[in-house]
Amino acid sequence: MGVSEPFSVLMSVYAGDDPAFFAAAVASVTVDQTLPPSELVLVVDGPVPEGIATVLRRIEAGEATGPVPVRLVALPRNGGLARALEAGLAACSHSIVARADADDLSLPQRFAVQLPMIASGYDLVGSALVEFAEEDGPDGMVRALPCDASDIAAMARFRDPFNHPTVVYRREAVEVAGGYEHLNKMEDYWLFARMIAHGARVANTDQVLVRYRVGAGAYRRRGGADMLRSELRLQWRMWRSGFTTTTQFARNIAVRGLYRFVPLRLRALMYRRMVRPSASMR
Template identity: 55%
Template sequence: MTSPFSVLLPVYRGDRPDYLRRAFRSVVDDQELRPAEVVVVRDGPVGAELAEALAELTSQSVVPVVRVDLEENVGLALALEAGLAACSHEIVARQDADDISRPRRFAVQVPLVVGGLDVVGSAIEEFGSDLDGETPGLVRVPPLSAREIAETSRFASPFNHPTVVYRRSVVAAVGGYEDLPLMEDYWLFARLVAHGARMANVPEPLVRYRVGAGAYARRGGSTLLRSELELQRRLRREGFTTLGQAARNVAVRGGYRLVPETLRRSLYQTWIRLRRSG
């Protein structure tokens, strides 16, 4: 026996209906351990096809679906906060609208949270834009132990956000998701590390992570650079990083946002492979 848990799934107008159907069914129909509910947050208006897919999934789901329909697009952080407020259970699993959870995911992660951990993530396997995503892809293994997570968090996010399962009360205790475009997850995880949350990652890739044509473009540009600089300012203000670490992060992470997309892709994949071999 294990505790009931919620799945938190945000959706916005840029999501594809076919990807959403596959993502939703991967956390409901395919799971060895099914959730007690799925909380779907519609972040602002969506097109007719996506609205139809949401209605279909809500009506046909074998587990209860709680809809949180926001009238305006508020961004991921505030959408997730609205969704967390609607979750009925202490344990919450994140799911993105275009990724695919492996059937073993919740059967592996939820018992670890029930057993005492506050946050449990996993490795991911990247795949392209094909719907089923069965072609083997690049596996990204995050830091596994609490010590490795704490060390990594001074330079990079220690979790793959779409893989995490956590205790809602612990997330709330550090202030929840705060608005910081494209960096809200890293900022949350850093505060959780500072708070002393009990954390671990599973080396098994329990989520297939969809990497579209614009994935590397989104990792750069002026908007992300501004968020990067604000993140580093907050980390330093809170004493989470030293002055030297902050300077390194601005130079390396900030510089990465400014290089051409082709070079950014190469640097990113090289860094992942170095982490795996190290």
């Protein structure tokens, strides 16, 4: 098995995405890559407005992805990210699958860095990312995560140890863990926790390989009643499955639950504290 093993890129787009951001994201994982994928699997999660439809027509015509073939999976109604990704995984032709979001930018060397790591025996590989607001503006905070498997497993008991838009994984390892399950805004964390619990070989690279787009409402969206309900469901599932202890469950409810309702400025400070690599909590 070598670096040349074929791989798919899996992306989902829906009505709320920005057409220009979507087009740039597609280019970043296809024509801009030094190691292009073997295919792009693009899930259209329900009806989309004309702006997105125009970009999709360009993609179908081969104008946006160069020689990279595209497989479109159109869902009749919007069902959320987890259901879209499950449909997309089923359509992927290859065992190795790289995730990408419809508004972020993968750096040109991303797959050239991550595919050799997968080829060396890992089942799940992520990377650091850098936040940005404007494409021609300055970059913001770097979100780096532990690279060692034991540190990743320790962090997973408190917070997501992977940046979802950066991961590359073996589809078989995802399937063994049960695949994506619907859990608003937290389906990736729940999947990665189950993959670790099922023995997946995991790693991160500390290289920044993705530029993660953040808007003015980024911290606001991390709070509120809906996010608290998702948080409680996630923590219950992790405790019930045995992934976290009773003590860890209580701590997570107290700390992460509080985070969903504190004032916006304090939430931003707490977020910046939690995303530091040193925030690995056992």
